[in-house]
Amino acid sequence: MNQKKSGSAYNAASIKVLKGLEPVKQRPGMYTRTQNPLHIVQEVIDNALDEALAGFGSKIVVTLHTDDSVSVEDEGRGIPFGLHPEEGELVLEIVFTQLHAGGKFHKNSDGAYTFSGGLHGVGASVTNALSYRFDVTVWRDGRVADIGFSHGDVVRALTVRKANGHIDKKSGTRITVSPDPKYFDSATVPQAELQYLLRSKAVLLPGIEIVLVIEKTGDRQSWEYKNGLRSYLLEGLAGYDTLIPLFEGERYAESCHIINNVFSRGEGASWVVAWVEEGPIFRESYVNLIPTPAGGTHESGLRDGIFHALKRFIELYNLSLKGVKLLAEDVFARVSFILSAKVLDPQFQGQIKWQLNNRDIVRLVSTLVRSSLELWLNEHVEHGRRLAEFVMKRAQERIRAGQKVGKRKSYGIAVLPGKLVDCESRDVSRNELFLVEGDSAGGSAKMGRDKEFQAILPLRGKILNTWETKRDRLFENNEVHDISVAIGVDPHASDEILDLSHLRYGKICILADADVDGSHIQVLLLALFFRHFPQLIDRGHVYVARPPLFRVDAPARDTNPAQKLYALDESELEIIVDKLRKDSTPGSAWTISRFKGLGEMNADQLWDTTMNPDIRRLMPVQLGYLDFNKTTERITMLIGKGEAAARRIWLAEKINKVQGSI
Incomplete structure (x- = not known):
């Protein structure tokens, strides 16, 4: 017989709706890293960089103060500080106290930002929520505005005065952040990581000076890379010689052919690639100046483009070896690179933006890189031959290593299941x-x-x-x-x-x-x-x-072939449809299908969307x-047999998020 537990009443009053920035304060780990406050400071830095990326300002100054607060000052246009025409509230309050409010949602010629790292209008408001002090000063239109926040609330009302021409700059924004220690394991911004971040940003913005001032020591560091990616990669290779000269390129979608394949004008990438026989492998990638340490689809595009270009070169000059099948890993194993992609509507994995997910960017980057490398190899045939010899040798080594591991059919516990459709390779690391x-x-x-x-x-x-x-x-x-x-x-x-x-x-x-x-x-x-x-x-x-949830079929039009475009969810579907509209494709010209299950996909669709290593989302x-013990507790609560009451409470807390996603 079930016993009724005291204090377990569940009624309408049990439902709690978190408003404003309360979700951030209650679950900071969902919005940022909680080891230290570097990421919330980076959100402010990224806003300044987006201004520079848009062509406004040539200098950004970051100051580490003696009280562990951080200031970021740019020479951009300055955040508007008047009343919002629709909301009727001060813009400076809206952008820093409301989630999903910002100037980066309109990715078109009429918007304030065409390419930016900011996507959701969440970043700086999260920084504000997790800071006991958040001060903003704006220089704009000959006036100076000042406002102060604490834990997401206004504590110093907006003041606006006329700019002093001898003292005040023409335009820009300065934000001072004091992270609240209770939300972080350590409230101190790690200086070495901040230096690394700022240096890499300077690499991606040639002509932009980024300055770090450390008040405790009086040190002042400045980064400005004239040669951009090349200088940075050579620095990362620590003096080791490259097999062939660096392969560099910078290409963006300009032609109608590319644009009508659901790529917008200006999307593309710049890159520098090196092959080294020994020494460290140095790889970094960025999207709209945002570092992507876990890589993503732009890196897959680089890998795919390089592999197919070199494979084509080997076939053209008959450089392949009998019985040796070249794989992408043979070509890419000793590759170091810096890749900087520009994407109109980047879709990142998580709020901390550690990995790019846009599926179509694989094809864009691959197309741009492949054509550039094919041209480069045919213009530098001797370098191409040396590279071909190097990668074919690595393929031979891989095959010999695989032959040492016999195919196992039994392990003493049972014969392999009859319904298992096994693979041919003996390389466990690849299987x-x-x-x-x-x-x-x-x-x-x-x-x-x-x-x-x-x-x-x-x-x-x-x-x-x-x-x-x-x-x-x-x-x-x-x-x-x-x-x-x-x-x-x-x-x-x-x-x-x-x-x-x-x-x-x-x-x-x-x-x-x-x-x-x-x-x-x-x-x-x-x-x-x-x-x-x-x-x-x-x-x-x-x-x-x-696997994707939607497929968009766009018929052939003019000289462009028919396309099948896949969307992981409704947000990606909206992006695809928006791009088709921007290309002036009539709304009736495409159809949208929703997959009811994997069984509805044919073999080619399943490969293209879910199993192809260069395109899939894995x-x-x-x-x-969460650590191991906390993860165990959480799973026990979610699927344990005696945890129904705890699950009800947890679901009641999360119901507002479910409603928001319906």
């Missing part, structure tokens, strides 16, 4: 296993995969919730048994270390429908791996594939901002 929902999707995946290194294991429906299942009873479930046997790893007992010596796949990819049932299957599989195969997650072997499974 991938896709756990696919249902036989229908499994059939498409089997036909669409690259059989050399991709294996398919279809699963029948939802697996057992194994969160509270003992190890000795796991194999009573056929699906769990088949997964364990296929990957070649036994589940652990208590706190023992998993034996990964027989692991058969470097990547284990969960591939489920982009709907509620698919999400449930993902959760059950993630619970299985986290509880019973934790080292697979610790060592980065588990991934979640993200998310590594990591603990994130």
Whole structure:
């Protein structure tokens, strides 16, 4: 008989609606890094850089004050400080106290910013929410405006005075931030990381001087790179010689052909690439001046363009070796690069913008890089021959290393599952296993995969919730048994270390429908791996594939071929449709389809959207901002058998976010 717990009343009054900046204060880890306040300071720096990127101002000064506050001052246009025509409130209050308010939503010729790192109108308001002091001074239109905030609230009302021509600058903004220590493990901005950030920004903005002033020591550092990316890459290579001269390029979408392929004028990239035989590998990428340490689709485009250009050169000059198949990893293994992309509507992974997700940017960057490198190689044939010899040698070494590892068909626990469609490669680090929902999707995946290194294991429906299942009873479930046997790893007992010596796949990819049932299957599989195969997650072997939810079919028009464009979600769909409208394509000229499941995709579609390594969205499974114990507690609350009451409370707290997304 169930016992009614005291204090567990659930009624209309239990529903709490967080307003303004309260969500940020309650869950800061959802909006920023909480190890230190560098990221919230970077949000202010990025706003200043966006002004410089738009062509306003040539100098940005960042000051570390003795009280650990940070000031950022630019020479831009200055934030408007009048009343908003629609909201009837002061613009300076709106942009710093409301989420999703800013000047970077209108990405067109009439907007204030065409290319910018700011997307959501969230960044500086998050900084304000997590700061006990947030002061803003604006010089604009011959006047000086000043306002002060604390924890997101106005504590010093706006004052406006006439500018003194002898003292006040013509235009610009200065923001002083004092991070609140209670939100961070350390309230001090790490000086070395800040220096690195500012230096890399200067590289990406030739002609812009970025200055760092440190009041405690009186030091003043300045960065201004005349040669931009080249100088920065050579500095990063630490003096090691390059195999061939640097390959540099800068190209942007200008022609109608590119624009009508859903790329807007001005989108593109600049890059510098080096091959080194020894020494460190130095790789950095940026999107609209925002660093992307986890890479993303722009890096995939660079990789794809370089590979196909060199492969074409090798075929043209008959430089291939018998029995050796060249792979992208052979070409890219010893590549160092700096890549700076400009994207009209960048879609990042998370608010901290660590990875670019725009699927179409792969094709754009690949097209620009490939054509440039093909021309360069044919103009420098001797350098091309030397590079071809180098990468073919690496391919031979890879093949020899793979031959030392025999194909395993049994590990003493069971014969490989009959429904497993295995791959041909013996290279565990390269091999991938896709756990696919249902036989229908499994059939498409089997036909669409690259059989050399991709294996398919279809699963029948939802697996057992194994969160509270003992190890000795796991194999009573056929699906769990088949997964364990296929990957070649036994589940652990208590706190023992998993034996990964027989692991058969470097990547284990969960591939489920982009709907509620698919999400449930993902959760059950993630619970299985986290509880019973934790080292697979610790060592980065588990991934979640993200198939698209929509397809847009745009018919051929004029000289442009028909296109099939895919969107991960409704926000990406909106971006695609907006770009089609900007290209003057009639609204009736395209159709939008929603995928009900992976089984609706044919083999080519599944490959193009979800399995192609150069284009797909493959998310590594990591603990994130919670540690192991907190993650265990959270999962127990979410799927544990005796946690219904805790789940109800948690859902009540999150209901406003669900409503906001409907």
